[in-house]
Amino acid sequence: xxxxxxxxxxxxxxxxxxxxxxxxxxxxxxxxxxxxxxxxxxxxxxxxxxxxxxxxxxxxxxxxxxxxxxxxxxxxxxxxxxxxxxxxxxxxxxxxxxxxxxxxxxxxxxxxxx
Amino acid sequence: xxxxxxxxxxxxxxxxxxxxxxxxxxxxxxxxxxxxxxxxxxxxxxxxxxxxxxxxxxxxxxxxxxxxxxxxxxxxxxxxxxxxxxxxxxxxxxxxxxxxxxxxxxxxxxxxxx
Numbered sequence: 001x002x003x004x005x006x007x008x009x010x011x012x013x014x015x016x017x018x019x020x021x022x023x024x025x026x027x028x029x030x031x032x033x034x035x036x037x038x039x040x041x042x043x044x045x046x047x048x049x050x051x052x053x054x055x056x057x058x059x060x061x062x063x064x065x066x067x068x069x070x071x072x073x074x075x076x077x078x079x080x081x082x083x084x085x086x087x088x089x090x091x092x093x094x095x096x097x098x099x100x101x102x103x104x105x106x107x108x109x110x111x112x113x114x
Numbered sequence: 115x116x117x118x119x120x121x122x123x124x125x126x127x128x129x130x131x132x133x134x135x136x137x138x139x140x141x142x143x144x145x146x147x148x149x150x151x152x153x154x155x156x157x158x159x160x161x162x163x164x165x166x167x168x169x170x171x172x173x174x175x176x177x178x179x180x181x182x183x184x185x186x187x188x189x190x191x192x193x194x195x196x197x198x199x200x201x202x203x204x205x206x207x208x209x210x211x212x213x214x215x216x217x218x219x220x221x222x223x224x225x226x227x228x
Binding site: 015016017060063067068071074077080081084085087088090091094095097099100103104106107108113 | 126133178202205208213224
């Protein structure tokens, strides 16, 4: 996965463990693709301060993932869910009974809410 | 849910965010049901130090759950998975084709690995 996308995922997963200011700066950098001088200007601070904040938060996010592995689990579960839905699709194509087909639709909805 | 069980779940979910010593003390208190004086003796420290550590960790664990809601999500997902498996069981009881039944078994295995 591209690093910027990975960092965005870490940020949306662990953002609640950072301060509001940290999240704002990280979003401007990783989601909105702004440069450090641009973010410094918005926050009325120096490029160096923004650089340090991003570096510190980057380290914190990687540290949380190293310990909790939530992004890793999320990616693994998404693959399992895709696999599940493919199998349900095959099953549905083989079933003619309407009530059973409805039950499969219900099962798919449950999987989507996981 | 009983508080002690809930704290055990928080500890197994967020324990990686605590230090080894904090986890050890919390496990002795919440999982092994030892008293504070007993834990103090094992750790060669005072009852007050253990009391403070448990109080601090308790607050940290509740804080992590408040922000990440992983135990809440876990409980919700377990209910959805139970519901899914019940529906698969009904579906299987209505299907006579052996290949389709095998596909349902496969789907159930996938759900268990979520």
